[in-house]
Amino acid sequence: MTVNFRTLHRYLLSCIVIFFLMSAGFSMAGTAPNAKLDEVSRLLMSKTFDDKSRALDVLVEQSQPRTAELLHLLLDSRLYYHKKEKQLYIIADYDTGKIAIDLAGAEQLIKKKRDYKKIILNNNLRGQINRILAELGLNSNDPQQRENAVRDLLKDITPDTVLALKARFTIEESKKVREMIRIALAINDMKSSDEVLISNAIEQLNGSLEQESRGALVTFIDATETLDTPEASALNKQAQIALKGIEDKVQYYGWLETLYFGLSLGSVLVLAGIGLAITFGVMGVINMAHGELIMIGAYTTYVIQLLMPNHIEWSILVAIPAAFLVSGLVGIAIERGVIRFLYGRPLETLLATFGISLILQQAVRSIFSPLNRSVETPEWMSGLIQINPVFSLTLSRLYIIVFCLMVFVALLLVLKKTALGLQVRAVSQNRAMARAMGVRSNRVDALTFGLGSGVAGIAGVALSQLTNVGPNMGQAYIIDSFMVVVFGGVGNLWGTLVAGLTLGVANKVLEPWAGAVLAKVLMLIFIILFIQKRPRGLFPQRGRAAEG
Amino acid sequence: MRLLNILKNDRGGQIMMLVLLIMAILVPIFNLMVPENHPLHVPTYTVTLMGKYLTLALLAVAVDLVWGYLGILTLGHGAFFALGGYAMGMYLMRQIGDRGVYGNPELPDFMVFLDWKELPWFWQGFDQFWFAAIMIMLVPGLLAFIFGWLAFRSRVSGVYLSIITQAMTYALMLAFYRNEMGFGGNNGLTDFKDLVGFSLQEDTTRIALFVLSAVALAIGYLICRYLMNSRLGRVCIAVRDSESRARFMGYRVENVKLWIFVISAMLAGVAGALYVPQVGIINPNEFSPINSIEIVVWVAVGGRATLYGAVIGALLINYAKTYFTAELPEVWLFALGGIFVLVTLLLPKGVTGLIAGLKRHKEVPA
Amino acid sequence: MSIISTLEQITDRHHVYPFLVPAQAPKLDVSHNVLLYLEDITVSFDGFKAINNLNMYINDGELRCIIGPNGAGKTTMMDIITGKTQPDSGSAWFGQTINLLEMDEPAIAQAGIGRKFQKPTVFEELSVWENLELAMAGNRNVWSILNARLNSEQSAMLLETIELIGLQANTQMLAGRLSHGQKQWLEIGMLLMQKPRLLLVDEPVAGMTHQEMDRTAELLISLAGRHSVVVVEHDMDFVRNLAGKDRTVTVLHQGSVLSEGTMSKVQQDPKVVEVYLGE
Incomplete structure (x- = not known):
C-alpha cells in the first residue's frame, strides 16, 4: 500500500x-x-x-x-x-x-x-558508465534529485565517482547536497591509509544516519580491531564513539517511530472508543452494538466506492458524512426501538444491544456476503514522508492521527458550545432536574445516541482504510473501545483521548518485546488490574452524583 | 432424607430430577437394548448430543448462581468452562500415548510438530486421571478466586465487572491461540482416543458419559439449591438487591461474592470437562466472548434465580441452535439476536416466569 | 526492611505475619462515658467542603437530634461514621479504643453501629421474617452463614421484634409489598436485630402519618439508654417531641456545628435564627 x-x-x-x-x-x-x-x-x-x-x-x-x-x-x-x-x-x-x-x-x-x-x-566500462550516470544525476537541476543521486552513489563509491563528486562539490550550492557529498567523500576516505584523513572522515560521519556511513564505520572498526599501533587504536576508538553516537541516534528514531505507530494505533482506539464514551458516559448505557455501528460505517465507505468507481479519490470525503448519517440513524433506531425501554437496567441493556449486534452482523453477512470486502485507498493517502534514512512517516497513519484529533475537537465543540451539548451535559448530570427545567430528555437521549453512533460510523470510515472490512470487524473493536473508555474514566472525553493514546503507545512499545498477541493480552490484564485499583478510571468524577 | 429435603419447596427442581432419573435409565436401554431399526431406538449420536446439552445445562446453572442470585452479570464464564475442558483435554491427550500420528509416547502430536523436545512443566501429571480431575476444579476455581478477590475487594460491580469478565475471557482466548502457550494453538486439543481405559468411540462409553453428565447436573443442581436455601442464599439475594445495605448490616459482601463465584467457576469447569470428551475437541474458540454471553441468554430465556429455569433455557436454546444451524444457518444469528432483544424487553422473568404468571392468572380469575 | 531480616523472618517458624492475624476490633471502651468522638473532620468533593472542621461528641446512651438545612452535611457525616466515605482529615473514634477511620463498613457495623437510611432500604425480594433474620446479630463469615440455623431463643427474639414493629400479620410477606410506613418500621426492626450500641437514624418519619410519627418517637425514646441514638430530621415538630426539655440538639450548617444545646437554647441562638429565617 x-x-x-x-x-x-x-x-x-x-x-x-x-x-x-x-x-x-x-x-x-x-x-x-x-x-x-x-x-x-x-x-x-x-x-x-x-x-x-x-x-x-x-x-x-x-x-x-x-x-x-x-x-x-x-x-x-x-x-x-x-x-x-x-x-x-x-x-x-x-x-x-x-x-x-x-x-x-x-x-x-x-x-x-x-x-x-x-x-x-568490462569493469572499466562499468566504472565509466557509473561515473557518467553519477554526473548526470549530479548535474540535474533539482537539488532533491542531486541529493538522491549522491545517496545512490554511496552504495558503491569508486574512484570515478569520487572524481565526479569532488567536481560537483566545488560548484554545489544546496547545503543538503553538499552535506551528502561530504559524507560520500568521507566514506571513501575511510578506505585510505592517511590517519588524518580517516580521523576527519570519522568526524564527518559522526551523526550521519545513512546505512553506508554505519557500514563504513563498522568495516573500519573490524579491520582495525587487531592492529595495535597507538594511532590505529586511537582511530578505532574514535570510530567506535562515532558509531555509538549514530546507533544512539538510530535508537532514538526507533523510539520515535514506535511512538508514531503507537499514536496512530491510539488514534484508532480513540476513534473507536469516543462514540462509546458519549453513549456510555452520558447515558450510562452500554451499547454492545457499538462495534457493529463501526462496521456499518466501514460498509458505507465500501458502498460509496461502489457507487462512484471513477472518483475513488473523493469517495472517502463523501463517505465521512454518509457514514455518520447511516450509523447515526441506525443508532437512533436502536435507542428508540429498544434501549429507551430499558433505562435504569444497565445489564439488560447490555444483553439487548448484544442481540442487536448479532442481528446487524448477520444482516451484513446476508447482504454483502460473509467474505471480507476491500476498500480502496485513495492515492493521496498512500506514500510516506521520508524524514531521514531511518525514519519516515507513513501518510495514512498521519492522516488517521490528524483525523482523530479533528473528530475529537469537533465533538468537544459540540458538547461545550452547542445547545444540544448543554442539554446532553445537563441530562447526564441530573436527568430528573434537567427534565424539570424543560429539557426534553427523550429527544436528548435519541440525539446523544445518534451522535455517539454517528461517530462510530466515522471511525468505521477510518478503519476501512486500515483493515479488512468484514462482518466480524466490529467485534474486534468492541472490547478495545470499552477498555479505552473505562481506562479513561467514564463521561470524560479528555480521559478517552489520553487513555486511547496511552494504550496505543503502550501496546506498540510492548509489541517488539512480547509479540503482537501477547502485547494485547498484557494490555488487557493491565486494564483489568487497573480497574480494580481505580474503578472509576484515570479521570474519575467525584462527588455526590458519582457515588450512586 | 436430608438430600430430598433440599428440594422441599422446589417443584421445578423435583420435576427436573425426576426427568433426569428417567432419562438416565431409559436412554441407555433404548440405545443398547432396542434394535437399531426399531422406532424407539435412540442412536448414539443423539445420546452424545443430549449429553452435551446436559453439560451446557450445568454451565447455565453455574451462571444462574452468580447472575440470578448475586446479580453479577458474568460475561466470562465460558473461560472457566474452557479451562475445565482444557484440563480434561490434556488428560485425554496424554492418554493417546504413542498412538498419535508421530508415535511419540511422551509428547502430544502438536508438540512434536512444533519440534518441542520435552513436555512443558504444566503438562506434568496430566497422565494421571486423579490429577486431571483435581485440576478440572482447581484451575477454574483458582482463576475465579484471583479474579474475584481483586475485583470484589475493590468493589468493581455492574457493567464494569461485566466488561472486565469479558476482557478476561478475551485475553485468555488470544493467549490460547498462541502456539507458544503449549495448548495446541489454533487447533486446540483433539483426536482423543480413550478415557480411563475406555475407548471414546464405543457406544457404552458414550452412554456412560451421558449418564455421568446427568449425574453431574443433578449434583451441581443440588449443591446450588442447598447453598441458596441456606441463610447464605438469602444474603446473596440481599447483596444483589442492595449491596451497600448488606454491607452496613455487617456482611462482608466481597467474601460472599468471592466464594459463590469460585464455586460457580468450579461447576463450570466440571461442565467443560464432561463436554470435551463428548464433542471430541477443545480449542480456543471456547473462550470467545460470544460463547460466554450466549450462556447468559440461556439463563435469561429460562428465567433468572430459579436454577431449573437455567436448565430449561440451556436445553431450549441449544436444541434450537442445533436445529437452525443444520436447517437454516442463515437464520440462526437473527434468531439468537432476536431472542436477546425480546427476552430482555418482554420476558424479564423468562419462560418459567411466564408459566408461573399464567398459572397465577388461572388460579385467580380476574 | 533488609534482605537478611526478611530471610530470618521467613525461616523463623514461630513468626506470625500481621496479615495472618485476624483483624479483631478492640473491645468497646466507654469509660469516659463518651461513645462517639468526631474531631476536626473535613471532607471535600471537588473543592466543595461538604464537612468543614466538624467536632461532635455523643455520650453513651444519649438520644441526640441533629437538624440542619439541606447541604449541611448530615448524610455525609453519617457516611463517615459508617465507613462509606473517608474524610480528608480529622479523626473518628468509637469509644476510647476503636478507630473508625481504619475500618470498612461491615467491620463498623459489626463493632456496633447501625444505620437507617433516608430512603427505606429493605430487601424487597425477601420476606419480612428473612429481612429480620439477616439483620440479626451473629457471626457473619461465609461458612457460618451457610450453616446458620435459627435456635428457639433467636426465633423468640425475632417474634418479639416483629410484634414491636407491628408486622405480625405480614411475617411471610415479601418486603417489597409493604407500604412505605411499614418499610420504615421494618428497617427500624432490622436495626434493633443488629443490637447496635449506636443507632444512626436518617429522617425516620419521612412519609409517615402523625400517628406513626408519635409511635416512632416513643420507640426511639425508649431505645435511648440501652443504645445511643442519633436522629437526623427535618421535621421540627418531631424533633421538639424527641428532644423534650433536656436532650441535646445539634444544628449543622455548611458542614460544621452551628449551635448545640437544649431545644429551647438552640431556638434562641441568633445564628440559628439567621440561618433558618434570615434567608
Whole structure:
C-alpha cells in the first residue's frame, strides 16, 4: 500500500524516459541526433572495448534524454544487437519466442536466440558508465534529485565517482547536497591509509544516519580491531564513539517511530472508543452494538466506492458524512426501538444491544456476503514522508492521527458550545432536574445516541482504510473501545483521548518485546488490574452524583 | 432424607430430577437394548448430543448462581468452562500415548510438530486421571478466586465487572491461540482416543458419559439449591438487591461474592470437562466472548434465580441452535439476536416466569 | 526492611505475619462515658467542603437530634461514621479504643453501629421474617452463614421484634409489598436485630402519618439508654417531641456545628435564627 518515495520516483523517471524514447523514435527519424545515435550503436556493436568506451563518450557529448536509459540498460545487461541486421535491441527475457524491442520502440519476436548478442562490458566500462550516470544525476537541476543521486552513489563509491563528486562539490550550492557529498567523500576516505584523513572522515560521519556511513564505520572498526599501533587504536576508538553516537541516534528514531505507530494505533482506539464514551458516559448505557455501528460505517465507505468507481479519490470525503448519517440513524433506531425501554437496567441493556449486534452482523453477512470486502485507498493517502534514512512517516497513519484529533475537537465543540451539548451535559448530570427545567430528555437521549453512533460510523470510515472490512470487524473493536473508555474514566472525553493514546503507545512499545498477541493480552490484564485499583478510571468524577 | 429435603419447596427442581432419573435409565436401554431399526431406538449420536446439552445445562446453572442470585452479570464464564475442558483435554491427550500420528509416547502430536523436545512443566501429571480431575476444579476455581478477590475487594460491580469478565475471557482466548502457550494453538486439543481405559468411540462409553453428565447436573443442581436455601442464599439475594445495605448490616459482601463465584467457576469447569470428551475437541474458540454471553441468554430465556429455569433455557436454546444451524444457518444469528432483544424487553422473568404468571392468572380469575 | 531480616523472618517458624492475624476490633471502651468522638473532620468533593472542621461528641446512651438545612452535611457525616466515605482529615473514634477511620463498613457495623437510611432500604425480594433474620446479630463469615440455623431463643427474639414493629400479620410477606410506613418500621426492626450500641437514624418519619410519627418517637425514646441514638430530621415538630426539655440538639450548617444545646437554647441562638429565617 505504501510505495517508497524513492522507488516511486525512479519508476516515474523511467516512465518519462521511455515516453521520450517512443516519441523520439517516431518523430525524429533521420534527424541529426539520430545520426549520432547510429554512430553510438555502431561503436557499441564493435568488438573492442575501446570503441565501446568511445560510444559512451559520444553519448555524453550529445546528452539527450535517452542517455540515462541506455546506460542503465547496458549496466543491467539488457542491451543486445542483431548480428545480421546490425541494430540494437532491448531484450528483457533472452529466449526464443520472447520479445525484442528496437530503439524506435518497434517490437519483434526473437526467432533465433543465436541471432542476438549481448553487448558485453568490462569493469572499466562499468566504472565509466557509473561515473557518467553519477554526473548526470549530479548535474540535474533539482537539488532533491542531486541529493538522491549522491545517496545512490554511496552504495558503491569508486574512484570515478569520487572524481565526479569532488567536481560537483566545488560548484554545489544546496547545503543538503553538499552535506551528502561530504559524507560520500568521507566514506571513501575511510578506505585510505592517511590517519588524518580517516580521523576527519570519522568526524564527518559522526551523526550521519545513512546505512553506508554505519557500514563504513563498522568495516573500519573490524579491520582495525587487531592492529595495535597507538594511532590505529586511537582511530578505532574514535570510530567506535562515532558509531555509538549514530546507533544512539538510530535508537532514538526507533523510539520515535514506535511512538508514531503507537499514536496512530491510539488514534484508532480513540476513534473507536469516543462514540462509546458519549453513549456510555452520558447515558450510562452500554451499547454492545457499538462495534457493529463501526462496521456499518466501514460498509458505507465500501458502498460509496461502489457507487462512484471513477472518483475513488473523493469517495472517502463523501463517505465521512454518509457514514455518520447511516450509523447515526441506525443508532437512533436502536435507542428508540429498544434501549429507551430499558433505562435504569444497565445489564439488560447490555444483553439487548448484544442481540442487536448479532442481528446487524448477520444482516451484513446476508447482504454483502460473509467474505471480507476491500476498500480502496485513495492515492493521496498512500506514500510516506521520508524524514531521514531511518525514519519516515507513513501518510495514512498521519492522516488517521490528524483525523482523530479533528473528530475529537469537533465533538468537544459540540458538547461545550452547542445547545444540544448543554442539554446532553445537563441530562447526564441530573436527568430528573434537567427534565424539570424543560429539557426534553427523550429527544436528548435519541440525539446523544445518534451522535455517539454517528461517530462510530466515522471511525468505521477510518478503519476501512486500515483493515479488512468484514462482518466480524466490529467485534474486534468492541472490547478495545470499552477498555479505552473505562481506562479513561467514564463521561470524560479528555480521559478517552489520553487513555486511547496511552494504550496505543503502550501496546506498540510492548509489541517488539512480547509479540503482537501477547502485547494485547498484557494490555488487557493491565486494564483489568487497573480497574480494580481505580474503578472509576484515570479521570474519575467525584462527588455526590458519582457515588450512586 | 436430608438430600430430598433440599428440594422441599422446589417443584421445578423435583420435576427436573425426576426427568433426569428417567432419562438416565431409559436412554441407555433404548440405545443398547432396542434394535437399531426399531422406532424407539435412540442412536448414539443423539445420546452424545443430549449429553452435551446436559453439560451446557450445568454451565447455565453455574451462571444462574452468580447472575440470578448475586446479580453479577458474568460475561466470562465460558473461560472457566474452557479451562475445565482444557484440563480434561490434556488428560485425554496424554492418554493417546504413542498412538498419535508421530508415535511419540511422551509428547502430544502438536508438540512434536512444533519440534518441542520435552513436555512443558504444566503438562506434568496430566497422565494421571486423579490429577486431571483435581485440576478440572482447581484451575477454574483458582482463576475465579484471583479474579474475584481483586475485583470484589475493590468493589468493581455492574457493567464494569461485566466488561472486565469479558476482557478476561478475551485475553485468555488470544493467549490460547498462541502456539507458544503449549495448548495446541489454533487447533486446540483433539483426536482423543480413550478415557480411563475406555475407548471414546464405543457406544457404552458414550452412554456412560451421558449418564455421568446427568449425574453431574443433578449434583451441581443440588449443591446450588442447598447453598441458596441456606441463610447464605438469602444474603446473596440481599447483596444483589442492595449491596451497600448488606454491607452496613455487617456482611462482608466481597467474601460472599468471592466464594459463590469460585464455586460457580468450579461447576463450570466440571461442565467443560464432561463436554470435551463428548464433542471430541477443545480449542480456543471456547473462550470467545460470544460463547460466554450466549450462556447468559440461556439463563435469561429460562428465567433468572430459579436454577431449573437455567436448565430449561440451556436445553431450549441449544436444541434450537442445533436445529437452525443444520436447517437454516442463515437464520440462526437473527434468531439468537432476536431472542436477546425480546427476552430482555418482554420476558424479564423468562419462560418459567411466564408459566408461573399464567398459572397465577388461572388460579385467580380476574 | 533488609534482605537478611526478611530471610530470618521467613525461616523463623514461630513468626506470625500481621496479615495472618485476624483483624479483631478492640473491645468497646466507654469509660469516659463518651461513645462517639468526631474531631476536626473535613471532607471535600471537588473543592466543595461538604464537612468543614466538624467536632461532635455523643455520650453513651444519649438520644441526640441533629437538624440542619439541606447541604449541611448530615448524610455525609453519617457516611463517615459508617465507613462509606473517608474524610480528608480529622479523626473518628468509637469509644476510647476503636478507630473508625481504619475500618470498612461491615467491620463498623459489626463493632456496633447501625444505620437507617433516608430512603427505606429493605430487601424487597425477601420476606419480612428473612429481612429480620439477616439483620440479626451473629457471626457473619461465609461458612457460618451457610450453616446458620435459627435456635428457639433467636426465633423468640425475632417474634418479639416483629410484634414491636407491628408486622405480625405480614411475617411471610415479601418486603417489597409493604407500604412505605411499614418499610420504615421494618428497617427500624432490622436495626434493633443488629443490637447496635449506636443507632444512626436518617429522617425516620419521612412519609409517615402523625400517628406513626408519635409511635416512632416513643420507640426511639425508649431505645435511648440501652443504645445511643442519633436522629437526623427535618421535621421540627418531631424533633421538639424527641428532644423534650433536656436532650441535646445539634444544628449543622455548611458542614460544621452551628449551635448545640437544649431545644429551647438552640431556638434562641441568633445564628440559628439567621440561618433558618434570615434567608
